[in-house]
Amino acid sequence: MTRVFMLRSDAPTKPAAGQPCNGCGVCCAAEPCPVGMLVSRRRTGRCRALVWQQGRYRCGMVSHTARHLPPAAALAGTGGPAHGPALDCRRQRLRQPGRSAAHRPRLKPPR
Structure with missing residues (x-):
């Protein structure tokens, strides 16, 4: 099954498996991490905390926690x-x- 993600064209390309995150946004656009699941209230699809900042995608829960x-x-x-x-x-x-x-x-006690 082919999945299409709408990401910025100037985002870095996805690194090879096992390499550290480079801010491409593909992983977070595909499915949220456990923290992203709590914030986004979803198990599949793009994480709502994914933000574009300084030429790369970043986790909004790390950079701007209170906003999310x-x-x-x-x-x-x-x-x-x-x-x-x-x-x-x-x-x-x-x-x-x-x-x-x-x-x-x-x-x-509250009911």
Whole structure:
């Protein structure tokens, strides 16, 4: 089966098997790597993190990580809006100084 990839004509040619990456973009256009699968949310086809930069293709997850992360992943673990405004508000109240564990309201686990 023949596959056609739309890449820039001034990109370097694909190196021989076993040679290091030269930024040709063919591998990333064919299928995403494991990190690319998470970012692109696909197992086949072009990786969405593939970027053209300074005369070659580069991995956007290496050069511009924040640009390619979904908003929820960028805020995960920070207690920011990814967790919802109500939960974020509750966490702020629990962190107030001088409040012991006995006086903290019990939070119900999310459903």
